Amino acid sequence: xxxxxxxxxxxxxxxxxxxxxxxxxxxxxxxxxxxxxxxxxxxxxxxxxxxxxxxxxxxxxxxxxxxxxxxxxxxxxxxxxxxxxxxxxxxxxxxxxxxxxxxxxxxxxxxxxxxxxxxxxxxxxxxxx
Numbered sequence: 001x002x003x004x005x006x007x008x009x010x011x012x013x014x015x016x017x018x019x020x021x022x023x024x025x026x027x028x029x030x031x032x033x034x035x036x037x038x039x040x041x042x043x044x045x046x047x048x049x050x051x052x053x054x055x056x057x058x059x060x061x062x063x064x065x066x067x068x069x070x071x072x073x074x075x076x077x078x079x080x081x082x083x084x085x086x087x088x089x090x091x092x093x094x095x096x097x098x099x100x101x102x103x104x105x106x107x108x109x110x111x112x113x114x115x116x117x118x119x120x121x122x123x124x125x126x127x128x129x
Contacts, residue, residue, distance in 0.1 A: 008119045014049045028116040056125040065091040069106055080104040094120035
């Protein structure tokens with residue numbers, strides 16, 4: 001089983017290739033969208049590259065859940081409801097949800113997708129394979 005650092009280095013290289021960013025920009029707390037400029041189409045590329053680079057299978061919607069804002073019970077007035085926050089926790093178990101709990105604005109959901117979250121996700125996939 002590779003160490004966190006070994007997985008981080010491979011995830012870092014994956015993101016450098018996928019997003020065309022500099023290695024120094026890909027820190028563990030960097031957000032994919034805000035800091036690294038990833039767009040929705042890039043998420044698909046990142047999934048494919050992670051699968052290939054780590055020899056894992058990532059089911060559609062598991063790493064980057066879809067329709068997080070579709071259910072009216074999860075969103076009210078542009079903010080996540082308690083039920084919405086709970087849904088995020090269940091769908092994104094490797095994300096740091098604490099900032100969303102402080103400010104549940106829908107536009108903050110993208111900040112959950114960090115390099116560290118990817119590393120933890122890959123680490124969990126490798127430990128179960």
